[in-house]
Structures are given as C-alpha cells and as structure tokens.
Amino acid sequence: DGGITQSPKYLFRKEGQNVTLSCEQNLNHDAMYWYRQDPGQGLRLIYYSQIVNDFQKGDIAEGYSVSREKKESFPLTVTSAQKNPTAFYLCASSFRGDNEQFFGPGTRLTVL
C-alpha cells in the first residue's frame, strides 16, 4: 500500500542527545515536510524540501537539521540545541506544485 511511514511511534531520549526521526514515503511525491505539534497549538513547519538535495527552513528550524538524499526519505534530526524538543512530530508529502499534503502517523518524542 502507498503511504508515509514514520518510525518509531514513540521515542525517548536523554537531554543533550541528538535524535533522528525517520520519514519514508512511497507515493512518488516530490515534496516532503516536517511539522511539530504541541498541545493546544496547530502544526508548525520545521523544514520542507521540494526536490532531492534541496530543502528550506520553515518557521521553527532552529535546533533541527534535515537531509534529502533520496526522493523517498526525509529524516529529521533533533539536535541538543533544540531547547524544548518534547513534542509530536509529523511528516508530510505532496506532489511538487500541489498543496494537498498527505501525513504520516507521527512520532512522539519525549526528552527526559
């Protein structure tokens, strides 16, 4: 089945450690996105990529990094520079030039 997978669903890390969240899609979408969701808030864009080997910062990129070496994959690294990393992270994808985004199931990151 076509779709977006994010793993793991729950992730625990100690403060000061970097952690990488996985996002894979087999929808043949060109564009991929990372959002952060905090309780009582909408989704905020962290990074997005319209094509392979290219990505742009979103509204809250500080403390995060991404790579886009393959069309299917867009991993997000939460670095120790991120002040408050505990949140729900959602990955999305779309065809380039299309604003309808499809979302993955999300990863809930808890930093202890």
Added chain:
Amino acid sequence: AQKVTQAQTEISVVEKEDVTLDCVYETRDTTYYLFWYKQPPSGELVFLIRRNSFDEQNEISGRYSWNFQKSTSSFNFTITASQVVDSAVYFCALSDPNDYKLSFGAGTTVTVRA
C-alpha cells in the same frame, strides 16, 4: 503574512447533535487554498477538503458540509448528526500560493458523547 484562527478550543456535544467549527483566515493573496484536516486519537492527519479562493460554493459530503464566505474570510465546517467516531481534533489550514506551505490554525477538539 498568513494567519488562521480557530477560536473554539473545545466543543462537546451529545451524539446526533450538529456541530459547527469556525475558521477565520487572513491573507494578502488573492489566490489561495483552504483546507480542513481531521486528527483522530491515533495522531495521523486525515485530509477532508480543499477549497480554492475562487470557488465560493458550499460543499456537502455525507454528514460534512463547508461554508466558505470570502466577504468575512471564513471557512466554517459543520458535522450534521454527529457520531462518536467524529471525536477528533479538527484543523483549518491556509495554503501559500507561492511555495505551497500550509499555515494551520490551533485546532478545535470535538468530543461527541454517546
């Protein structure tokens, strides 16, 4: 700058009641898209509808209906005869026509009680 406001934080209804979710947006663009997404307890966002700024016709899909009014910059969503399975967080979003980014509202949590 684009902004989406969902003033209702939480709505609780009894099954079979109708529920209307408000969405007000701000944009300087003349061309834009509006969306509604549903987020059930599992966490994944489910696409419900997309409407472009030139199409002000109301839309009905089963028990769901949407009222788009450009004059008041609103794109409201109504669930008719609500069911327990409708319990979720609902997000309204606005698309940037230049690079297709989505700006989300804070979401409205709908709880439907049996």
